Amino acid sequence: AQSVTQLxxxxxxxxxxxxxxxxxxSSSVPPYLFWYVQYPxxxxxxxxxxxxxxxxxxxxxxxxAEFKKSETSFHLTKPSAHMSDAAExxxxxxxxxxxxxxxxxxxxxxxxxx
Amino acid sequence: xxxxTQTPKHLITATGQRVTLRxxxxxxxxxxxxxxQSLDQGLQFLIQYYNGEERAKGNILERFSAQQFxxxxxxxxxxxxxxxxxxxYFCASSxxxxxxxxxxxxxxxxxxxxxx
Numbered sequence: 001a002q003s004v005t006q007l008x009x010x011x012x013x014x015x016x017x018x019x020x021x022x023x024x025x026s027s028s029v030p031p032y033l034f035w036y037v038q039y040p041x042x043x044x045x046x047x048x049x050x051x052x053x054x055x056x057x058x059x060x061x062x063x064x065a066e067f068k069k070s071e072t073s074f075h076l077t078k079p080s081a082h083m084s085d086a087a088e089x090x091x092x093x094x095x096x097x098x099x100x101x102x103x104x105x106x107x108x109x110x111x112x113x114x
Numbered sequence: 115x116x117x118x119t120q121t122p123k124h125l126i127t128a129t130g131q132r133v134t135l136r137x138x139x140x141x142x143x144x145x146x147x148x149x150x151q152s153l154d155q156g157l158q159f160l161i162q163y164y165n166g167e168e169r170a171k172g173n174i175l176e177r178f179s180a181q182q183f184x185x186x187x188x189x190x191x192x193x194x195x196x197x198x199x200x201x202x203y204f205c206a207s208s209x210x211x212x213x214x215x216x217x218x219x220x221x222x223x224x225x226x227x228x229x230x
Contacts, residue, residue, distance in 0.1 A: 032217045043116065043204060043221035051217065090157060094217045101170045102147065102206075102219050106156045 006105035023091030120222035139207030152201035
């Protein structure tokens with residue numbers, strides 16, 4: 001079975017500081033991995049995804065994530081936080097060939113301080 | 115705009131009532147997923163349909179049911195509503211398929227259900 005663990009339900013950073021949101025997964029086969037962002041009162045929007053190929057994936061708004069198979073991790077980073085990055089971030093895993101059932105982590109709320 | 119349409123956007127109803135939430139997936143997407151998001155439970159997977167058939171079931175209560183119609187739109191029916199059912203209900207769609215190709219899920223804007 002697949003599962004996703006996001007460490008830290010709330011993360012607070014100063015504007016301009018590094019953003020690091022942690023995601024670990026468990027999967028019996030190499031999964032597809034995703035980060036979604038949810039702004040207040042909106043639906044989830046895809047930030048980036050890893051399916052195959054290069055393990056460092058770049059997404060929208062300057063975010064990137066690295067798939068580390070040995071650590072079963074897919075942490076999300078951004079070198080310099082903006083106020084507009086304040087939102088909730090969800091990591092998700094999908095097992096290839098499983099009719100695309102998605103498993104979501106519990107989410108991490110990012111607060112950006114001025 | 116994700117291409118996934120959910121109606122209505124807001125719904126206020128009384129305890130004990132029944133409501134139907136509707137979702138139109140992106141054109142070409144065969145999989146539809148329903149999620150419930152509440153403050154205390156986070157994002158909970160309810161159920162998934164693929165091309166009209168139920169494919170996966172999550173933490174869906176017996177009072178809730180769903181279906182996907184031949185035109186691929188889906189409805190989530192919530193009955194005997196309780197105060198605790200107040201939440202945001204999201205629909206998502208993806209291409210789906212046994213090969214897991216193009217697995218990205220696209221989310222609608224959600225239906226905010228308030229049970230009073």
